[in-house]
Amino acid sequence: MKKNGSFYIWLTGCMMALSVLLVSGLIGLVMYYGFATFWQKDVALVQLKNNSYIIGEIKKKEINFNNDLTVQLKTGNRDFYGVDFRWIKDSEIQSISYDKEILHIERDEWGSFYGYPKSFEHKDKKITYNKNNKNEFYNLINSSLKDKSSIAKKINVINKKIGEINFKLSELEKEKRVLSRVNLNENKITKLDEKKLKLLNSYKIEEKKLFENIQILNSTKLVVSDIEGATKLLTLVNIIRFNLPNELTLRGKISLYLSKIWEFLSDKPRESNTEGGVFPAIFGTILMVLIMSIAVLPLGVIAAVYLNEYAKQGKTVALIRICVNNLAGVPSIVFGVFGLGFFIYGIGGSIDTLFYQDNLPSPTYGTGGILWASLTLALLTVPVVIVATEESLNAVSKGIRDGSLALGATKWETLRNIIIPTSLPGILTGLILAISRATGEVAPLMITGVVKLAPSMPLDGYFPYLHLERKFMHLGFHIYDVGFQSPNSEAALPMVFSTALLLILIVIVLNSSAILIRNRLKLKHKG
Amino acid sequence: MITSIDESGNVLIHSTTSSKELLSFKINDGFLKTAFATKDRALLTLDKNKINRFNFDIKHPETTFETIFSKVWYEGFDRPEYIWQSSSGSDEFEPKLSLIPLIFGTLKGAFYAIIFAIPIAILAAICVSQFMHPKLKGVIKPIIEVMAALPSVVLGFLAGLWLAPKIDKILLPIACFPILLIILTIYMPKIWERVKHFVNFKKEGMNYLIIGAPLIIIVFILSLFIGNSLESIFFNSDFNAWMYESFQIQYDQRNALIIGIAMGFAVIPIIFTISEDALSNVPEHLISGSLALGATKWQTALKIVFPSASPGIFSAVMIGIGRAVGETMIVLMAAGNTPIMDFSIFNGFRTLSANIAVEIPEAPVGGTLYRTLFLSSFILFCFTFIINSIAEVIRIRLKKKYAEL
Known part of the structure; x- marks a missing residue:
């Protein structure tokens, strides 16, 4: 046994298997919880031995510290009970049934509602719920929800107009401040005041329209009650979506599941980020990565071309190479601190004193923003691009170079027409790896401009369209924020898992495409 | 004053x-x-x-x-x-x-992560480089490398919100797992002798996956079972309370054990990739020579391949330490962030990096705290820079040595 070392070989084999298990287990875990978030479970009606009832989704069973088997129920109705979850001893449970009448409503505040409908009032039509008019009742709610989406569109348009007016108003204020500082033209100031008055008037008109529309939504009322009979009045504004979970067919559940995934990807977050979607975070991540790529690609490629093609290979270049490799190993938080000190307070502060004097002391570029975050990440990922580019430049065979030079091309022409095009896939691999690293990085962003909820996107319809100074949302930070900073972290957990899943999928897809491109490249060079 | x-x-x-x-x-x-x-x-x-x-x-x-x-x-x-x-x-x-508690925390976290990662990563690297069919290797290596791409915020979140409450409950079973795993590997060759005749794996190394992986899962379930029964028989069903009563060992839910595992995840692929490169780049004629002289595969791996690749493995460990020292999100989310100086594996700590992330947004610009935080990031920079430089120089020398052989 000692000689052939079969024990040791198996030890290495087991460790290899263990590490494969660890990776797949972790990814499997995130996938399981992440995909489970959107699945509508049946809602149980639990009868306790003391003859009271509880409605809720059964989440898990666990043995608690007293060695009792307990069941965790998601009871929702936070406005009734103050909490979303309840633990009940298994021994206290009399029976569990799945009542088909149970109604589940996703609301814009207070989380989910589980209970029974009472009555519904819509456009001076009022019906009281009973088992016979069930279909009519829900059809009416459905049609009013359709109305809601058309009204919501109107409200969106109005909101946009109000946003425009606000923007113009703030521009006017700025102009006025500049004029009053120079203190020359009384006439102009009165003109500005007139303009302002006009804008304020149109603001009032839009505001009135907005209130009218909201009034329509508020006039549609749904009265519901929980299992204990406590009633609650919901207006159309409150209701996001409703369903009868125990009556849903498999097909209905699947379509609900898909529509929830779509909401997750395309909608804004609700309820302090614990519900709804993550679209602003996806958008912020993509935009940041794009700006970073614009910065990192020329920097990395030019540096690599110089190091590999033009610099005299000696001790200095070797030292620079070691430093570049080392830069990849420097902790990301150190880059963040550098970004804060150099970009934000250094460059940003100077930009403010030079160009945005009117807004001081509130900073414009002198605070965290998407530009500074992207540049910080560009510094962080530049070694990745340099190393990958150098590798692919090295791989261009000497024969091709010499052939080009022998045909009379200059060094620059050879570089531009022969070497760079052949090594383009390698450069692309480097860029993809850099993007994947940047997508997952959070620590430096936390101090250079990421926020939990950005009031406006960094890219919108107002001049200059791309607002580089704005703060932004980011998927990775979303995970940290919702998981660790939200007051209701238990209820937020499914959301965190889904966001983590999304982030992992993005990163894995990016990485595997980089690996694929690299492998193709290797094959091509071998051939 | x-x-x-x-x-x-x-x-x-x-x-x-x-x-x-x-x-x-x-x-x-x-x-x-x-x-x-x-x-x-x-x-x-x-x-x-x-x-x-x-x-x-x-x-x-x-x-x-x-x-x-x-x-x-x-x-x-x-x-x-x-x-x-x-x-x-x-x-x-x-x-x-005082930066000492933070430096202490940084080193403590890195220590436990490395302790967790080194055996798994290096042994797996030996397996993949020496005892595996190249085609299978082409599949396994990227899978482990995917681990390196996992965002640390995901690892930290899983460690802090999922793993920490779980391990709180199954501490003893977790402690049983490595012991049982070693017992399993001792019997593994014998089990393999029996099974060998029934299965036929064309590619070398497939057996570790097909037979090893399910057995590891079984061992894990077994250790859950054994650990739980031990706990209820000897420790009154609450190992943590017993530990506190008998030895005054306080168990924090977010502690160095959790960090060791979570940061181990971040470090394993780094150590694995670099040492695997070093191991598989050992010149082929050395291995063939050894085998030709009658040495077994294991003897060759232990006496020829491992010694010649050891500088590369050393530099892999160094780079792993560098990563563990600078890691921010995992420790921020799962280490509890209490700046205490206690080397116990069951206590939390606060690292330099997490401290910067927590405090710099609140620190008044130019104030004492702000500058102290810059100093701590400078310390981090120097530390990782020195470690990485040593590793890099060793790696370059090794490359030269291989080229000369």
Whole structure:
């Protein structure tokens, strides 16, 4: 046994298997919880031995510290009970049934509602719920929800107009401040005041329209009650979506599941980020990565071309190479601190004193923003691009170079027409790896401009369209924020898992495409 | 700060924290009374006919090299101590900015992560490089490398919100798992001898996956079972409470064990990839020579391949340490962030990196805390830079050596 070392070989084999298990287990875990978030479970009606009832989704069973088997129920109705979850001893449970009448409503505040409908009032039509008019009742709610989406569109348009007016108003204020500082033209100031008055008037008109529309939504009322009979009045504004979970067919559940995934990807977050979607975070991540790529690609490629093609290979270049490799190993938080000190307070502060004097002391570029975050990440990922580019430049065979030079091309022409095009896939691999690293990085962003909820996107319809100074949302930070900073972290957990899943999928897809491109490249060079 | 004035009008200002003389100057004698303005900004003296005011602006009065790196006797304490406490509710607060607890926390976290990662990563690297069919290797290596791409925020979140509460409950089973795993590997060759005839794996190394992986899962379930029964038989069903009662070992839910596992995840792929490269780049003729002389595969791996690749493996470990030292999100989310100095695996800690992430958004620009945080990131930078440089130089030398062989 000692000689052939079969024990040791198996030890290495087991460790290899263990590490494969660890990776797949972790990814499997995130996938399981992440995909489970959107699945509508049946809602149980639990009868306790003391003859009271509880409605809720059964989440898990666990043995608690007293060695009792307990069941965790998601009871929702936070406005009734103050909490979303309840633990009940298994021994206290009399029976569990799945009542088909149970109604589940996703609301814009207070989380989910589980209970029974009472009555519904819509456009001076009022019906009281009973088992016979069930279909009519829900059809009416459905049609009013359709109305809601058309009204919501109107409200969106109005909101946009109000946003425009606000923007113009703030521009006017700025102009006025500049004029009053120079203190020359009384006439102009009165003109500005007139303009302002006009804008304020149109603001009032839009505001009135907005209130009218909201009034329509508020006039549609749904009265519901929980299992204990406590009633609650919901207006159309409150209701996001409703369903009868125990009556849903498999097909209905699947379509609900898909529509929830779509909401997750395309909608804004609700309820302090614990519900709804993550679209602003996806958008912020993509935009940041794009700006970073614009910065990192020329920097990395030019540096690599110089190091590999033009610099005299000696001790200095070797030292620079070691430093570049080392830069990849420097902790990301150190880059963040550098970004804060150099970009934000250094460059940003100077930009403010030079160009945005009117807004001081509130900073414009002198605070965290998407530009500074992207540049910080560009510094962080530049070694990745340099190393990958150098590798692919090295791989261009000497024969091709010499052939080009022998045909009379200059060094620059050879570089531009022969070497760079052949090594383009390698450069692309480097860029993809850099993007994947940047997508997952959070620590430096936390101090250079990421926020939990950005009031406006960094890219919108107002001049200059791309607002580089704005703060932004980011998927990775979303995970940290919702998981660790939200007051209701238990209820937020499914959301965190889904966001983590999304982030992992993005990163894995990016990485595997980089690996694929690299492998193709290797094959091509071998051939 | 303490101000002392003698009768001839010599004023001395000392800092109570650093016991350093900050300022000494002379004022006119013949004053009747003196008063120190709050927040240590000015000195007022009352002459016979007027009040004099001396403004002073002392930058960072409480900080010297000693206050940051050695024990300080703070107000209200029994003895000199290392303490990090940068802020408090009250105005008369004495900031305690010793970086030692944070450096200690950083090294503690890195230590446990490396302890967890080294055996798995290096042994797996030996397996993949020596005992595996190249085609299978082409599948396994990227899978483990995917681990390196996992965002650390995901690892931290899983460690802090999923793993920590779980391990809290199944501490003893987790402790049983490595022991049972070793027992399993001892019997593995015998099991394999029996099974070998029934299965036929064309690619070398497939058996570890197909037979090893399910057995590891079975061992894990077994250790859950054994651990739980041990706990209920010997420890009154609560191992953590027993530990506290018998040995006064406090168990924090977010502790070094959790960090060891989570940060191990981040470090394993790094150590694995670099040492695998070093191992599989050992010149082929050395291996063939050894095998031709009658050595077994294992003897070749142990006596020929491992020694020649050992500098590469060493540099892999160094780079792994560098990564563990600088990791921010995992420790921020799963280490509890209490700046205490206790090497126990069941206690939390606070690292330099997490400390920066927590405190720098609140630190007033240019203030003492802000600069101390910059100093701590400088320390981090230097540490990782030195470690990585050593690793890089070793790697370059190894490459040259291989080229010469």
